[in-house]
Amino acid sequence: MKNFVGLIAGLVFGLGLIISGMADPAKVLNFLDIFGTWDPSLAFVMGGGILVAMPGFWLVTRADAPLLGDRFHLPTKTDLDPRLLTGAAIFGVGWGLGGFCPGPALTALPVAATGTLVFVPMMLAGMWLARRTDLFRTSAPATR
């Protein structure tokens, strides 16, 4: 059942990315191009997501445990460590170069544009590398 929930959640997430236009790197890059061909759409995507997730999270976490699990796997860290800041900064540079973040890149993979076919394996390699890099590591990897 948890597998089925995972499948449906992934599908809904991907369709949300497609409908919102975020599976198109051109739209993302234009959002980031504030002083050029600015397209504010991405702010509406994040806004729509937060508008649903904020009350939704509050509602579902009022229970002691998720319906199908023993506990909520939520990040517990609260400190602004160097890993968070350098990671976010590096991620942003890559995002600004390619216009893809992980969700849209995976969603766009079946469309098989050459740029996507190059981007995704390199992204997976980068993820693998980061899992194995202990630089600035202060505790066990978070669960996000």
Add this chain to the structure above:
Amino acid sequence: MTEFTPYLSLIGGALIGLSAVILLGLNGRIAGISGITSRLLDGSLGGASERPGVFFVVGLLLAAPVWLFTAGTWPEQTVPSNLALMAVAGLLVGFGAVFGNGCTSGHGVCGISRLSGRSIVATITFMATAAVTVFLVRHVVGA
């Protein structure tokens, strides 16, 4: 130029939020794409606790084919064609997202929805470096 799509983007964003609520409320997991994907690379692919994550990624990969069968065309997209640039971009996105414990979904949507200070700072940080990168590429180097 891309067309500003406030309504479609709001609706699509709401679906992303709905997916995150479903995943947390039923499975107890945060819908962070970089977290889910990178855990699958750890060799824990077959581990029973990570299997819903495998299915989540499969669902994500099915979205565009489902769109093709219902709408009759692939989702409209323009992917940068400079392959060296895309290789570097992919590496930085994958490394940075996992090193920083989250990407646009984990920090940008889920984290902000939980009012996580870390996620708010991370989101501001990657938005800023991404905007500076686009500015440099389009208006300084490409000018």
